[in-house]
Amino acid sequence: MPSESSLADLLPEEAVRDAAHGGMDDVYLKPGHLIRRLQQMAVSVFAQECEGFDMTPMQYAALVALRDNPGIDATRIGALVAMDRSTMGNVLERMEGKGLIERRANPQDKRVKLLKLSRRGAKLLADCEPFVRAAQARMLEPLDAAERVQFTHMMRRMIARQDVI
Amino acid sequence: MPSESSLADLLPEEAVRDAAHGGMDDVYLKPGHLIRRLQQMAVSVFAQECEGFDMTPMQYAALVALRDNPGIDATRIGALVAMDRSTMGNVLERMEGKGLIERRANPQDKRVKLLKLSRRGAKLLADCEPFVRAAQARMLEPLDAAERVQFTHMMRRMIARQDVI
DNA sequence: CGCAATTCCTCCGTATACTGTCAATTCATC
DNA sequence: GATGAATTGACAGTATACGGAGGAATTGCG
Incomplete structure (x- = not known):
């Protein structure tokens, strides 16, 4: 049986206290670290909700892009997602x-x-849709309705400013 | 010279309009996608600011963790970061x-x-510190002071709820 | 002390993720 | 129509990212 220990269990009390109270140079509270943790969370939630579909977040994104833009080429799908x-x-x-x-x-x-999309790809996409919806909802679950809108807008502003890809 | 075309240039107007106005099933506005884009942005900003140090975000995190916890083992560093x-x-x-x-x-x-940490690792860490600070600041730059606090807190809540790793 | 459970590291397998390079092809311009 | 520029997909190289298996070592319990 795999150990179910959480992060905090492994850490010396010192580190946990620092992470909780915010020391001088705590990587743990910097945006870069939190954004990375957020991405880990998102991937994990997606995997949990869509378990059994043998499909990753990126494969799902490509499926949607392909359904909405049949006959597109690889470079343009890349740009879309x-x-x-x-x-x-x-x-x-x-x-x-x-x-x-x-x-x-x-x-x-x-x-x-x-x-x-193949027939099989289309079926997979249709079948998993409710679970993906559940995953997306679960990511934002700790926020109330107003916060969800705020958070989404703030993310979009941060992404738009430093335009990558 | 590499093409400086942005994402939007490659896309058909339809997709750009959908992404901008929000269609029915736009992956582009779902939290999972935005979080992934945010992570891309963060990595890209870090790479730009710390160019020349031959150091990745994870290597930086490990360096800090090691400086603050000398003589730690690999499993515990993993838990820290x-x-x-x-x-x-x-x-x-x-x-x-x-x-x-x-x-x-x-x-x-x-x-x-x-x-x-080796002597060289300690020097690298000290040298890059201001640039890392600049990178972290640039990520949040589109937000005002109050929003930065809000955003950080919301991220922490979302991460804490679905505790990964 | 003996033995099971646990811990730590390493390796394998899969999946992103980006840069740079290359050949084939197409386009733009002369 | 020739030719240089741009585009496309494929590939190599580097770096995360995670689960699982396995071996060595330690610990805890009887």
Whole structure:
């Protein structure tokens, strides 16, 4: 049986106190660290809610983008979901391996490969939708309605300012 | 010269409009997606500000944890910075390769390897501190003072609720 | 003391994530 | 129409990120 110990159990009391009260140089309270922890939380919640679908957050994002934009190419899907071409290529390769998408050569432009949801991919997407919705809701659950709107807007402002990808 | 095109340039107007106005099933506005984008932003800002130090955000976190807890072992460092032991092992291996840390066997407990900052690691940490501070500030720059406090608290609440790692 | 449970590290497997490079192809301009 | 610039997908390299297995070592309980 895997140990169910939480982070705090492993730490010396000193560190826990510092993390709780905020020492001088506590990495633990800096935005960079908290944002990373937030991402860990989001991935974990998604995995928990969508357990059994054999689907990752990025694969879900690609499925949605593909459903809403059939016949798009890999570079443009990457732009839609904010992922670079290399990583998108790997994600799509795994998805093709699982039979979720189909890649076809474009007769008009022999550089690009057009992408399409397979029947199986469409079914997976439809089936998991309620669970993904539950995951998204659970991430924001500690916030009240007004805070959720605020938080979302603040995230969008921070992302927009430093435009990445 | 690498293309300086932003995300929006690549997208069909339809997708941009949807992303801006919020369609029915826009992944682009869901917390999971925004949190991932936020993490991309944070890593990118850190990399820009700390360019030239040959140091990643996780390596910085490990350095701080090691400075504040000399003689700690790998599992406990992982708990401090919220990273599983496998990944921490890889990070520490790379850091040892760069001469930033020293790993020594513990005579009392031959399972563990005690970790210590090297002189070089300590110097790197001291040198990069102002740049890391600048990076952390830049991440929150679009928010005003009150919002920064709110945002940080909301992140902490969301992380605390779904306790990961 | 003996033995089971636990702990620590390492390795494997899978999945992101980004930079840089490359060849094939297309486009823009002359 | 030729040619340089840009685009696309593939690949290599580096770095997270996590679960699980396994071996060595320690601890705790009887």
